[in-house]
Amino acid sequence: MLQKVGLKSAEELFSSIPSDLLLRAPLKTPAALSEIELLAGFEALGQRNAAARRPSFLGAGAYSHYSPTIVDHLIQRSEFFTAYTPYQPEISQGTLQAIFEFQTLVCQLTGMEVANASMYDGSTALAEAVLMAERVTRRSKVVVSNAVHPEYLEVVNTYVQHAGIDLERFDFDAATGQTAPGALSSLDDKTAAVVIQSPNFFGCVEDVQALADRAHAVGALLVVTVTEAISFGLLRAPGTCGADIVVAEGQSFGIPLSFGGPYLGLFAILERYARQIPGRLVGQAVDKEGRRGFVLTLATREQHIRREKATSNICTNEGLIALAATIYLETMGPRGVREVAVQCAQKAAYAARRIAALEGFTLPFTAPRFNEFVVRAPVEAAGLLARLAGERNITGGLALSRYYPDRPNDFLVCVTETNSRREIDALVDGLNGLIS
Amino acid sequence: MLQKVGLKSAEELFSSIPSDLLLRAPLKTPAALSEIELLAGFEALGQRNAAARRPSFLGAGAYSHYSPTIVDHLIQRSEFFTAYTPYQPEISQGTLQAIFEFQTLVCQLTGMEVANASMYDGSTALAEAVLMAERVTRRSKVVVSNAVHPEYLEVVNTYVQHAGIDLERFDFDAATGQTAPGALSSLDDKTAAVVIQSPNFFGCVEDVQALADRAHAVGALLVVTVTEAISFGLLRAPGTCGADIVVAEGQSFGIPLSFGGPYLGLFAILERYARQIPGRLVGQAVDKEGRRGFVLTLATREQHIRREKATSNICTNEGLIALAATIYLETMGPRGVREVAVQCAQKAAYAARRIAALEGFTLPFTAPRFNEFVVRAPVEAAGLLARLAGERNITGGLALSRYYPDRPNDFLVCVTETNSRREIDALVDGLNGLIS
Amino acid sequence: MNSTNITKVTTHPTQNEALIFERSQPGRVGYRLPALDVEETPMDELLPAGLRREDELAGMPEVSEVDVIRHFTRISTWNYSIDLGLYPLGSCTMKYNSRLNERVARIVGHAGLHPLATEEDSQGALQVIYELQQHLSEITGLAGVSLQPAAGAHGEMTGVMLIRAFIDARDGEGASAQRRTMLIPDSAHGTNPASAHLSGFNVKTIKSTPEGLTDLQHLRELCARGDIAGLMLTNPNTVGLFERNISEICRIVHEAGGLVYMDGANMNALVGVARPGDMGVDVIHLNLHKTFSTPHGGGGPGCGPCCCTKELEPFLPVPRIVRDDERYRLDFDRPQSIGRVKAFFGNFGMMLRALSYIQTHGPDGLREATEAAVLNARYIAEGLASDYDKPFEAPPMHEVVFTDKRQSRKGVHTLDIAKRLIDYGFHPMTIYFPLIVQGAMLIEPTESVGRQELDQFIEAMRSIAREALETPELVLGAPHTTRIGRLDEAAAARKPVLRWKPVEAASAA
Amino acid sequence: MNSTNITKVTTHPTQNEALIFERSQPGRVGYRLPALDVEETPMDELLPAGLRREDELAGMPEVSEVDVIRHFTRISTWNYSIDLGLYPLGSCTMKYNSRLNERVARIVGHAGLHPLATEEDSQGALQVIYELQQHLSEITGLAGVSLQPAAGAHGEMTGVMLIRAFIDARDGEGASAQRRTMLIPDSAHGTNPASAHLSGFNVKTIKSTPEGLTDLQHLRELCARGDIAGLMLTNPNTVGLFERNISEICRIVHEAGGLVYMDGANMNALVGVARPGDMGVDVIHLNLHKTFSTPHGGGGPGCGPCCCTKELEPFLPVPRIVRDDERYRLDFDRPQSIGRVKAFFGNFGMMLRALSYIQTHGPDGLREATEAAVLNARYIAEGLASDYDKPFEAPPMHEVVFTDKRQSRKGVHTLDIAKRLIDYGFHPMTIYFPLIVQGAMLIEPTESVGRQELDQFIEAMRSIAREALETPELVLGAPHTTRIGRLDEAAAARKPVLRWKPVEAASAA
Numbered sequence A, B: 001m002l003q004k005v006g007l008k009s010a011e012e013l014f015s016s017i018p019s020d021l022l023l024r025a026p027l028k029t030p031a032a033l034s035e036i037e038l039l040a041g042f043e044a045l046g047q048r049n050a051a052a053r054r055p056s057f058l059g060a061g062a063y064s065h066y067s068p069t070i071v072d073h074l075i076q077r078s079e080f081f082t083a084y085t086p087y088q089p090e091i092s093q094g095t096l097q098a099i100f101e102f103q104t105l106v107c108q109l110t111g112m113e114v115a116n117a118s119m120y121d122g123s124t125a126l127a128e129a130v131l132m133a134e135r136v137t138r139r140s141k142v143v144v145s146n147a148v149h150p151e152y153l154e155v156v157n158t159y160v161q162h163a164g165i166d167l168e169r170f171d172f173d174a175a176t177g178q179t180a181p182g183a184l185s186s187l188d189d190k191t192a193a194v195v196i197q198s199p200n201f202f203g204c205v206e207d208v209q210a211l212a213d214r215a216h217a218v219g220a221l222l223v224v225t226v227t228e229a230i231s232f233g234l235l236r237a238p239g240t241c242g243a244d245i246v247v248a249e250g251q252s253f254g255i256p257l258s259f260g261g262p263y264l265g266l267f268a269i270l271e272r273y274a275r276q277i278p279g280r281l282v283g284q285a286v287d288k289e290g291r292r293g294f295v296l297t298l299a300t301r302e303q304h305i306r307r308e309k310a311t312s313n314i315c316t317n318e319g320l321i322a323l324a325a326t327i328y329l330e331t332m333g334p335r336g337v338r339e340v341a342v343q344c345a346q347k348a349a350y351a352a353r354r355i356a357a358l359e360g361f362t363l364p365f366t367a368p369r370f371n372e373f374v375v376r377a378p379v380e381a382a383g384l385l386a387r388l389a390g391e392r393n394i395t396g397g398l399a400l401s402r403y404y405p406d407r408p409n410d411f412l413v414c415v416t417e418t419n420s421r422r423e424i425d426a427l428v429d430g431l432n433g434l435i436s
Numbered sequence C, D: 001m002n003s004t005n006i007t008k009v010t011t012h013p014t015q016n017e018a019l020i021f022e023r024s025q026p027g028r029v030g031y032r033l034p035a036l037d038v039e040e041t042p043m044d045e046l047l048p049a050g051l052r053r054e055d056e057l058a059g060m061p062e063v064s065e066v067d068v069i070r071h072f073t074r075i076s077t078w079n080y081s082i083d084l085g086l087y088p089l090g091s092c093t094m095k096y097n098s099r100l101n102e103r104v105a106r107i108v109g110h111a112g113l114h115p116l117a118t119e120e121d122s123q124g125a126l127q128v129i130y131e132l133q134q135h136l137s138e139i140t141g142l143a144g145v146s147l148q149p150a151a152g153a154h155g156e157m158t159g160v161m162l163i164r165a166f167i168d169a170r171d172g173e174g175a176s177a178q179r180r181t182m183l184i185p186d187s188a189h190g191t192n193p194a195s196a197h198l199s200g201f202n203v204k205t206i207k208s209t210p211e212g213l214t215d216l217q218h219l220r221e222l223c224a225r226g227d228i229a230g231l232m233l234t235n236p237n238t239v240g241l242f243e244r245n246i247s248e249i250c251r252i253v254h255e256a257g258g259l260v261y262m263d264g265a266n267m268n269a270l271v272g273v274a275r276p277g278d279m280g281v282d283v284i285h286l287n288l289h290k291t292f293s294t295p296h297g298g299g300g301p302g303c304g305p306c307c308c309t310k311e312l313e314p315f316l317p318v319p320r321i322v323r324d325d326e327r328y329r330l331d332f333d334r335p336q337s338i339g340r341v342k343a344f345f346g347n348f349g350m351m352l353r354a355l356s357y358i359q360t361h362g363p364d365g366l367r368e369a370t371e372a373a374v375l376n377a378r379y380i381a382e383g384l385a386s387d388y389d390k391p392f393e394a395p396p397m398h399e400v401v402f403t404d405k406r407q408s409r410k411g412v413h414t415l416d417i418a419k420r421l422i423d424y425g426f427h428p429m430t431i432y433f434p435l436i437v438q439g440a441m442l443i444e445p446t447e448s449v450g451r452q453e454l455d456q457f458i459e460a461m462r463s464i465a466r467e468a469l470e471t472p473e474l475v476l477g478a479p480h481t482t483r484i485g486r487l488d489e490a491a492a493a494r495k496p497v498l499r500w501k502p503v504e505a506a507s508a509a
């Protein structure tokens, strides 16, 4: 082939690169490995991730849910996972129809009118929601609850730092754990949005409607974030409580924990803001013979057309993860999603009741919860959890000191349908045993 | 739907079954399990198969070889694994073309002219070969080497017990481990076939040509069995040494051990016997416009046409396993198959050398070997191997007492490319340590 | 102007994927192995040159990994499969193959277990086999179970050999030599007579009645001759009808000193509803790759357990898998056994899947599957009754047979209808089987299909019936939508080309 | 008579698979969960009624497991994919996605690891991240690497924010406020200006020369104004040419006080051959889903590492993953960091795959892949030169751009050629990008294709060129072989239907 293109050596392929820029030695990356060796290496590394095989009560933005076997099987169809963005609809209808179903499912779950084809994850979806609120309202102040996931808050901070947006924080009630509408004192006609999370970072379910009313009273939008998307199965849909933008982390829908990614940002809005939404949208279309098909649509919002004036810079999104979530949701159906949600809530209630009954442990927050709750230990939580892991082989939850140095004894416990009663009892036993 | 077919209840569906035959109570099979529970149950059972995760030197008809990742991935394409026998060629060309490639590969490996679409496994393929030899020669005596896999011999016995075939056995040389042409004293003009295995059960490579000459001298066929099909990569093809029928176990071609099945019977013959071959055959064909396609062919040999006069009763064969072997062989290619074979032989030679050097251990057979060899321990082998497993976590081989009570101290060691030098050294160390 | 011609492109890579051998490029490789990590022995020391092959495996394809992926992905698209829709092959029970079962079969503790591991080291696998035996015993109502046979026909051979061994033991070799007749209905699957023959029996054919059932009168006559070893009966039979005289049939055979073998290929009509053991059946084989959903895999692997009465149990193949308290072990000590029918223990991977199927369904689920399978067949029977002739009146169980009588008057035959069905997006039904029905079309929907798709299928079949009247050439020329048209099978058999050869070699030959 | 019409059946289930919502049947389920194993809390105690949803998730589909399998298997057949053949989308690097990498990503110890596990409990994963950082640093010649960004555009945003943070730190907030101009060539990908805008920069466009390179003169002019923060340059650029003046370009920008951002989407032309860090580039993003083979997945997920010089490293997102002796840990103590750009650590699953890619190839394999990718593009450039106009003379690197100038004289445009290519069994190239080329057709074959298939592609393109002359209506009406024809995108955008609604609701609306 070199001959055919008139070259004598592979080097000549790079003759347009000035020779002083050419590498003279091979890269110092590891020598080529065979499959056997490579797999053994990654297996060994996996063994060093001790938490991956341990009963776990970690949540806080990433959740252990059961994923039906067919989910991972179907996303491995070559036709899905080795295709790209459906730029050519005639030859990408599989992907397009799946996204259209995804958008519909997200609308149904959130109670919203329009959903996009996905964002990177919950945190970046929230940041984009804040930017969108500014575009929609042309106001520059955004008031954010302190009970939003701390890492989400950090991401929002990063995204808006050069966007001329003032972020203000408002606090939650120390007794209930809910953000207090009363704390929303600074709302005014410069406020673009009020941003909350429900269930919030501490597992407390917010009074979304009350907060929506407060926001709407000054003409601001209510942005609701959800990190535990399975809660849609049991909790009132934000769209029926006044939310204007709902963003969520979709990882709960059958996506592996995978040390934090790839996950799935859900983004849903009211129809009137459709032309301001970031990301891709799939819409219905017909061909000349009237046959239904699907296409990428409203592309004029996007970077490849609008460049710096686009609603977002996003291009590659989370396609395959959105497909996995779609398959998960369609397999589980309304009953399944509800049953998972109910089991999560039931098991969390059981765990909370049993832990609360332990000598020395309290639950500092009183608000209704879904499947996460804060526990206050009689000792420093990080140390307690480390001992629980080492001595009882249980990951008991997240020490809140990671984000809140002023809460040394608190930890966040998450219970899902994958935690058996035996595991919960072992957790309770372990906490009790390590303290007494 | 019941209504639509004019019924009132599901029971009525079974009204043609006399009521005294109807089950009145549910079956006493286990209660339905969810995916989570079921997987946990099978995982727990898998944990009780201690040998599955241990470095192992077991062979003797089932071999640990590395299977490239794409093999298992591709056979899980719905289009392959949820299809059936390609009765309707227009809608089964994928399966048919793959089988045609399989047949070609089997011919290339064995050096034969025609191969079928597979038999159940090596042992039943051998039994069918014996039956075929009788059909081809119209003679009734079959002379079988004692160095054929003992379980294969048992299967042949079962198959021929009502076929009017006399099986005679002939012995191997106690010093070399090879079957001795000299032992073939009873060959005569009633002999339909001489049956050997090479490498034989003790790992010794037979002198196929010499045995073929002996068989042919009396007008008998030579049937060659191979249990370790990777040996085709290095050893002379039986077809170039006078074999008339070659059968083999194809498990070595990327098929999991899976406690003995499903495996893959290879069956290859000289072209002149094609109409006597058992099992399915795929052949090339053309459509009206001259396009090439493939069809099941020479069906008049088969049970669905010829019924009791068929060349075999086989119907369902090992389709998907044949596909896996095809993918394996095409991925490895000639170089890969040869390299695996060479590594097996090299590593076995290394292991044999090191074990032979141990105080108290000898190798009773002197013939050339491929990747298996018999070791004679200074103590009873079964007990030694049990200690090796328990104390050193190594499955050291097969105690021959399982089949040969008169060989209490012998065990068969198999080494493949998956056994690292570290494992071999640990085996040698272990044997040494447990004895001294 | 023919619009197909102008728009159709003949060089489409997916549609024209060649044989892999034709894609071979010297030097390409698709594998990566670790380097040899032991001291190398000189080749001649390893093996004398005379024993080594010299051809370097010439002719085997040299391709890259992505070549292999594209090759098989492309040719896979030429297949129909259950996952694409209804696959109504009668007698084959093409039901959904659960992905969960595939996952189970790949658990390392099972997939990586060597068959010659010690009992101690394989307790989990032995328990799998033991439990599946127990469940199949419960489902069939028969005490003895061997999972060794690799497929239905293999189970048949095993079962028939049991009968022979039992009779030999009962009557003594000399006396039993007079009992060498196996009765088999004319509607039976070809494997039945072939298996009987393998066991040294002479096959006699029993007629079916006009209702599609075993002719009792004929059976009595044949039994009266004193030479029968047994009867091989499929139930529901191959026209989809339950042999309602089964108890009487068994009585007749038993009274004549014979045993009753039931071909259990159609157990999908009975699981949880009725048990062969309760009917008087002595031996049965099951097809785990039909009733118990293990994948058909383009033609296998299968698993054909043989189940039998207590009386026949001593004759089952060795080793048996038995339980002593909490320990499972191999029992080789069965002096009356017919022997081994396969190396090792049978197709263990299929057993895992079948056990998973049974555990997934539970007792109610198993029965519900049966009900749905039968209901679906009834629905099709009903839906096609107006357009196709049914040779038998009685409502069918899990499959229904039609004939092409009405269509053949216009020159359209079963084969044509089958091929035209492909254009409608369905796999054809089983055709020309059973042999007793002229132009048989045997349709088995299984439980794995919803009403919507049944309606689509019925509509397609009715539409073809209309086409057979109005535009028969459309049906006769079908399929029109596949890569290739009907292939010349006769020519293929006349001068068989059974393998690829390099061009030079091929032209030289 | 139109033969398509007579033979085409419109009810084909696979071709007509409906939306899943249209298949819903009340009561059907596809899941099985264990029974609740704790004492149940009364619902009202669990959650006040006012907080619970009341709609029972109405509208969500109720289907069985096999319904789901068939639904997705069927619609999957409407997609083209890499595994079917050449997917020459320029700028997207549609290379083979190794199955081994998929297996690696599913190893339980990785796939099951929670991102908030303690450092102690996640040493394996932290090592994966650390090692990949090291390798990417070696490959780019840049010292600092963050794997946090989730895709290329995200990496751009991160990189541009680094530039801003660096300038703010260097010049002080007040002074740096004067430097708010980001220069971007007219040929750049749309994400570049969008990302610059997100970081508060004003975009100024630089022209390209007739040779397809950055106009140095224009660059100097723009740099002379004293307000530039930097330049975002793609190299090789989006017309597939290496910016041979790259060192000079970097010098000009640096002298003007700006920094150079390189869009690394085209690194498949450079890995193992030349390093951005050696060229003077300050920041770059990589697309692991392009150069490092992680699957495109129908539009993601990606992973867009941001690599930068030592000077910029303090500004990278937190946490950094660092090594202390044999221990890996998260370093949050970076006071100058721009902050977090994503929760947790980025798309870890993609990092596993990319690391596996690097380990599989080894240094030589990485370079060979680059060589093959460039050679293949050259081969296409050569093969199509006689039939299509190339806007730029220079031989291309890993991708080549053509224009439809010649064809459009006959009324056939790039879009038509692209659609016609579908009939020939190929995915179209990238079209109408970059914007500076009239009717651009940007073709990137990657290394994952053999000569045979390149020849088929070239032949297809040349055949289309002939058709454009001889039977243009054939090209204008393409594709002819797909389920549906060209869709009316304008109408779809005018009255967008962005979700399914139940028929009543839809008609009420």
Ligand SMILES: Cc1ncc(COP(=O)(O)O)c(C=O)c1O
Residues within 6 Å of the ligand: B314, B315, B316, C091, C092, C151, C152, C153, C154, C189, C191, C192, C234, C238, C263, C265, C266, C287, C302, C304
């Ligand atoms: C009625 C009947 N009996 C026996 C068999 C043989 O079963 P197998 O193909 O598993 O050998 C079949 C299957 O094809 C069958 O349909």
Ligand SMILES: Cc1ncc(COP(=O)(O)O)c(C=O)c1O
Residues within 6 Å of the ligand: A314, A315, A316, D091, D092, D151, D152, D153, D154, D189, D191, D192, D234, D238, D263, D265, D266, D287, D302, D304
């Ligand atoms: C040149 C170029 N830059 C940037 C991007 C954006 O990368 P991503 O899609 O990963 O966000 C792309 C990819 O589409 C690209 O081709």
